[in-house]
Amino acid sequence: MLGFDGVAEVSVVAAPDVRLGERAAAVVRVRTGATLDDVRAHLAAAGPARPKWPESLHVVDELPRTPSGKVQKFRLRHQLREGRLGAAT
Numbered sequence: 001m002l003g004f005d006g007v008a009e010v011s012v013v014a015a016p017d018v019r020l021g022e023r024a025a026a027v028v029r030v031r032t033g034a035t036l037d038d039v040r041a042h043l044a045a046a047g048p049a050r051p052k053w054p055e056s057l058h059v060v061d062e063l064p065r066t067p068s069g070k071v072q073k074f075r076l077r078h079q080l081r082e083g084r085l086g087a088a089t
Contacts (some may be wrong), residue, residue: 004042006034009063011071012054015080027076027085029063055076058085 008029015025028055036057041082043053058080064072 004039006031006038009071011063011073011076013073013076013080015056020042023055025056025058025079025080027058027063028061029060060085 008031010026010028012024012026014022028036030036030039036059039057064075065071076085082084
């Protein structure tokens, strides 16, 4: 996804799943003017098989970071469990 100009940043984390326990969720910060439909179109054009895509996409304004700049994935997982992340597909 980072090869797509519409995506500024992305982080993939484990999201809870009732049946499987966990599933892959991509948390994406898109650039102005880009949409989730644009991200999906890029994935389709890039060629990976659908089973290789993230199982859900969530849009955020900012990714939570540590003082040194690392993405705090534990906070993203917590927000997913509580349903507090942006649009999901």
